[in-house]
Amino acid sequence: MADAEPTRSSLTEPTGAAAETRLHTAGAASAPFVSDRELPDYRFRFILLLLAAVFCFIGSFAVGRFSLAVADAVLILLSPAVHFAMSMDIPVLGDIVHILLSPVVPVAETWDDAMYSVVFNIRLPRILAALLVGAALSTAGAAYQGMFQNPLVSPDILGASAGAGFGAALAIYFYLGTGAITLFAFAGGLVAVGTAYGVSRLTRGNPTLGMVLAGILVASLFSASTSYIKLVADTNDQLPAITYWLMGSLAGATMEDVYFAGVVIVIGLIPLYLFRWRMNVLTLGEDEAKSMGINTHLLRLIVILCATLVTAVAVSISGIIGWVGLVIPHFCRMIFGYDYRRIIPAAIIMGGGFLLLVDNFARTIATTEVPLGILTAFVGAPIFAYLLMMGGKRS
Amino acid sequence: MSLEISHLSFAYGRRTRLVLDDVSFSVKEGDLLAVLGPNGVGKSTMFRCILGFLRNYRGSIRLNGLDIKTLDHKEIAKHVAYIPQSTHPVFNYTVLDVVLMGLTNQVRLLGTPNRSHIDEAYAAMENLGIAHLRDAGYGEISGGERQLALVARALVQKAKILIMDEPTANLDYGNQFRVMCRISDLARDGYIIILSTHNPDHAFLYANRTLMIYGGRVIAEGTPEGVLDAGLIKDVYGVDVHIEDYQYGSRRHKLCIPIDGGIGKHG
Numbered sequence: 160m161a162d163a164e165p166t167r168s169s170l171t172e173p174t175g176a177a178a179e180t181r182l183h184t185a186g187a188a189s190a191p192f193v194s195d196r197e198l199p200d201y202r203f204r205f206i207l208l209l210l211a212a213v214f215c216f217i218g219s220f221a222v223g224r225f226s227l228a229v230a231d232a233v234l235i236l237l238s239p240a241v242h243f244a245m246s247m248d249i250p251v252l253g254d255i256v257h258i259l260l261s262p263v264v265p266v267a268e269t270w271d272d273a274m275y276s277v278v279f280n281i282r283l284p285r286i287l288a289a290l291l292v293g294a295a296l297s298t299a300g301a302a303y304q305g306m307f308q309n310p311l312v313s314p315d316i317l318g319a320s321a322g323a324g325f326g327a328a329l330a331i332y333f334y335l336g337t338g339a340i341t342l343f344a345f346a347g348g349l350v351a352v353g354t355a356y357g358v359s360r361l362t363r364g365n366p367t368l369g370m371v372l373a374g375i376l377v378a379s380l381f382s383a384s385t386s387y388i389k390l391v392a393d394t395n396d397q398l399p400a401i402t403y404w405l406m407g408s409l410a411g412a413t414m415e416d417v418y419f420a421g422v423v424i425v426i427g428l429i430p431l432y433l434f435r436w437r438m439n440v441l442t443l444g445e446d447e448a449k450s451m452g453i454n455t456h457l458l459r460l461i462v463i464l465c466a467t468l469v470t471a472v473a474v475s476i477s478g479i480i481g482w483v484g485l486v487i488p489h490f491c492r493m494i495f496g497y498d499y500r501r502i503i504p505a506a507i508i509m510g511g512g513f514l515l516l517v518d519n520f521a522r523t524i525a526t527t528e529v530p531l532g533i534l535t536a537f538v539g540a541p542i543f544a545y546l547l548m549m550g551g552k553r554s
Numbered sequence: 555m556s557l558e559i560s561h562l563s564f565a566y567g568r569r570t571r572l573v574l575d576d577v578s579f580s581v582k583e584g585d586l587l588a589v590l591g592p593n594g595v596g597k598s599t600m601f602r603c604i605l606g607f608l609r610n611y612r613g614s615i616r617l618n619g620l621d622i623k624t625l626d627h628k629e630i631a632k633h634v635a636y637i638p639q640s641t642h643p644v645f646n647y648t649v650l651d652v653v654l655m656g657l658t659n660q661v662r663l664l665g666t667p668n669r670s671h672i673d674e675a676y677a678a679m680e681n682l683g684i685a686h687l688r689d690a691g692y693g694e695i696s697g698g699e700r701q702l703a704l705v706a707r708a709l710v711q712k713a714k715i716l717i718m719d720e721p722t723a724n725l726d727y728g729n730q731f732r733v734m735c736r737i738s739d740l741a742r743d744g745y746i747i748i749l750s751t752h753n754p755d756h757a758f759l760y761a762n763r764t765l766m767i768y769g770g771r772v773i774a775e776g777t778p779e780g781v782l783d784a785g786l787i788k789d790v791y792g793v794d795v796h797i798e799d800y801q802y803g804s805r806r807h808k809l810c811i812p813i814d815g816g817i818g819k820h821g
Binding site: 196197198305308309310433434435436437439440442443445446447449450451452453454455492496497498500 | 602605606607626627628630631632634635636638644645646647648651655656658659661663664665666667689690691711
């Protein structure tokens with residue numbers, strides 16, 4: 160009250176324009192540190208995203224030709240844990256679990272072996288593979304976009320997809336099994352990026368530009384090699400197999416694929432997550448990042464290594480799936496801002512959820528499976544166009 | 555805190571011409587050194603050498619007596635901060651996020667900035683009068699505000715030597731003045747500031763020392779009042795100027811006025 164009085168008296172004295180200016184400066188001085196812009200509640204958005212992803216995960220078990228209710232799927236998923244708990248020799252614990260779960264999980268099985276097999280042998284590996292591949296591609300895309308200071312970069316910028324495609328084509332050409340195709344594709348992706356990185360180290364001038372050009376060079380070499388294999392491949396079985404592989408699909412995903420890709424992707428994503436704040440600094444470019452004390456060579460190498468690892472392994476189990484690594488990071492920035500502290504976790508969840516959603520369409524939209532790579536383009540391109548138009552409006 | 559540059563020479567290729575040719579000077583605490591010279595004479599190259607971006611130069615650059623070739627980027631960053639021209643960013647970070655990046659050396663390798671880092675960044679922004687922009691997009695504020703955000707970022711880096719590449723480029727008249735005032739305040743607080751500029755008046759108004767580079771060589775060095783004369787500016791920029799002494803209140807200054815007949819106002 161005492162504070163308010165002098166202000167009021169000073170405001171009543173002058174009249175007209177003078178009073179207005181006084182009022183204006185007084186207002187500005189009393190609250191000088193108020194932020195000009197309110198940041199959205201990112202935590203709330205993150206929780207929503209997480210809930211959407213969980214919903215998508217559970218719902219996906221009910222999607223497919225074999226009709227299965229969501230509730231049944233959940234019960235089947237939980238059943239091994241329940242059986243395990245009840246099979247333990249500690250009588251009291253088994254009873255407790257039994258009593259606690261009996262209203263939720265019927266002790267008598269309400270499903271048959273076919274349903275059980277669909278859930279565990281077909282849908283679970285496919286759903287997990289979609290989550291892993293989507294998370295890997297979009298996080299790698301976000302990492303590459305920051306490192307190259309270019310939001311139009313996708314995870315195959317350094318030739319990972321082209322190399323993996325060549326590796327897979329080679330394995331198919333030599334009639335190797337599905338496991339070998341995966342391994343060849345993985346190795347092909349790593350070799351391609353390694354070559355691109357090696358070539359870029361030999362170039363002079365701007366290292367990021369050198370890397371982009373080396374990536375284009377290596378990718379075109381590997382694509383040409385893939386084309387050559389297609390040319391000489393058996394047109395009855397090999398050529399369709401190669402072509403179909405290159406379109407990308409999760410139809411054949413097995414639990415072995417999931418274990419293999421899961422381990423590699425987790426190993427690759429952990430450093431990207433840990434370095435998430437430093438990646439902000441890397442987006443400033445070579446000189447500025449160095450001037451702040453960052454060892455840019457080392458950090459760039461770590462980012463490339465991890466992003467390549469996850470991209471190559473994702474491509475090796477799914478084939479070439481475009482757009483996810485380009486569109487999802489944009490979506491993340493739109494919802495969570497530009498800070499990599501939020502983009503990396505958001506890209507992991509959103510990328511996994513997005514690919515899972517698209518894969519659900521891939522297996523139901525037509526009588527035959529639609530290759531995932533085709534669908535992601537059909538879904539991704541319009542979304543991207545929308546984002547670009549929204550982005551244009553905002554700035 | 556001192557920075558000594560002696561006999562610095564640099565060429566980008568082995569057989570190309572020298573961009574820097576035997577440049578020597580030194581700066582001490584409180585100095586605001588304005589580096590003048592036409593486009594492409596090697597000002598930026600010199601800065602890149604001092605910042606440790608370019609290492610295959612001849613001569614020596616000594617930071618507190620230590621050759622910077624023996625220091626890694628982390629060590630150099632503790633003493634020398636770089637304030638680039640404020641360009642439009644690719645990624646629209648908030649201003650606070652941009653300022654926080656100056657704390658790279660203090661944030662743990664795998665960590666993220668904590669509460670005290672944020673307070674520190676905020677204090678630097680308050681100090682420069684841009685605290686209200688903390689959550690604004692760095693790409694959405696004015697060029698002058700961006701430049702001040704970069705200064706705040708350099709301040710939280712706690713380096714005592716600030717290297718500024720044309721801090722007033724692309725700024726309007728008012729922002730040029732405001733940014734330069736903040737910068738000369740910093741020199742008064744004991745920072746060493748080395749900046750490049752194309753405006754001799756900025757040297758007169760704010761700098762206590764100036765360096766004229768032409769063709770990779772230092773052709774004049776000393777106080778702005780002592781070395782910047784009409785003859786030197788005619789030689790370097792090819793413009794006829796008149797250097798005017800003026801007094802306003804207790805302040806005495808020199809002012810550089812172009813008098814070339816062809817471009818003056820007719821009336």
